[in-house]
Amino acid sequence: MHYEGMMIRPPSEANSILLQVTLGCSHNKCTFCGTFREKRFNIKKDDIIFEDIEFARNHCQRQNRLFICDGDAMIVPQKRLTKILKRIKDRLPWVERVGLYANTKSIGMKTDEQLKELHDLGVKIAYMGLESGDDHILKEIRKGADSAKMIKMGRRLKKSGIKLSITVLLGLGGQERSKVHATETGRVLSAIDPDFVGALTLMLIPGTELNDQYEKGEFKLISPEEMLEELGLMIASTHLSNGLFHANHASNYLPIRAKLPQEKEKTLELISQALKGNVELKPEFMRAL
Template identity: 45%
Template sequence: MRYRGLVIRPPSEADSYILQVTYGCSHNACTFCPTYKGTRFQARPLEEVREDIAAAGRLMPLTRRVFLADGNALCLPAGRLARILSWLRDAFPRLERAGIYANGRDINEKTRDELRQLAALGLGIVYLGLESGDDEVLRRVRKADGSEEMVQAVVKARECGLRTSVIVLLGLAGKEGSLRHARLSAEAVSRMKPDYLSALTLMVVPGTPLYAQQEKGDFTLPDQRELLQELREFIRCCRVEGCVFRTNHASNYLPLKGILSRDRERLLRCIDEGIQRPQVLRPEYMRGL
């Protein structure tokens, strides 16, 4: 099992076998994202992927979950992904699901039959970074897709039998756009109706274009209290049912877990407590990407 460069995965894939099927992200332009800067996107040679799967199968035959890295591995052609998923099923008889990151267009450009075939072969969950439902913000930070494309992608994935996990990024609209970002993100998520929803909190990383904007005074991150108010507004406005909501990523000040909309009032009370008693929040030095 070989890895190249920085390898990331969602918190819920912490126990999964991580298999790189691409290097980097095919978009690699988001102004806030440091992850694959300096990495040229490429599909990993299939023979290498096959060798790694065979080696992992010998070492960890009881593996139940696999995460296909890197950034948006679902951009690979469906046929190539189908071959990889078939090898995984052969290597891991107890495999329950494979997960993958995707941009909206990776789903929208595949046919429904292709997506259904991938689901049938064990692709169980797709993670998508909506980041914001505000198209002005998405344009500014150079995301690959607008909010409408993201809504279409999540709905299509769900209809084709894939579970969906959507990520929003608190702070991305800066101070001024904070509450609008919260409301429009909630509106987009309410139309998507994902199975899982998580919020991360923006950390402006040196070397990114957003960091340069911040240095020039063109971007101001909301302070801790404003970020919690943004999170509060987002949850208050979300209209989803049976959606697992989490803020368990290390970038967040306040780890929350609940089912929306069932637990909305409890989550709002937790946030209010965090706003009133900042000593209960995760200290700055313990935050991470």
């Protein structure tokens, strides 16, 4: 495989074939994220992508899922993206699901018909970073979209038949906006009604603007207990019709996997017990991105 630089993928894609189609992130401005700072966004040449598909054909026949890297593969123009998906379908017929990252800009560049076409060509899940439902926070972190746009694009993606997994970031509002962050994020998640929610816990990355703000005292990170309180309020404010709420990422202090609405009360009770000291939290040295 012709991998370049650092790549990331969702935890649920751990056993997937990783096909690098783009380099970096098309937005790459979020103040908390340092993942693709060293990469200038680019789309790789088709001949290299197709060589990697052939490698997968010869060496990855036990993997029935494929994830398209890097940060925002849906931004690839429709004609090129469908060409790649057709090649995957032709050369890797055992692949049952293709996943990719998407943001509001890339979703907005596709028509409803084009999103449906991507679904029909094998894209069964897309991962979108909401981070927060609070418009003030979204502006501060330079996310590039407000909550209304997040809701609109999330709903459009779901309408196409593509399953939607949304990432939110605990602690992103700091001490000042923790409660607002939790309730507003719950509001937006409820409006989108995604299939999956993944809650990560903020870890400050040296070299990012948010870390600089923290070191200057302009951003105050909340404690592990406050993170749990925020998580509980967020879950209480989130009303899904039939979704999974995950908070079992390596960054989280308390692993949670709950089906909503069925397991909401049980999960809130678990958080309550953890806050009382009856459930052990993950020690700081074991947390990771």
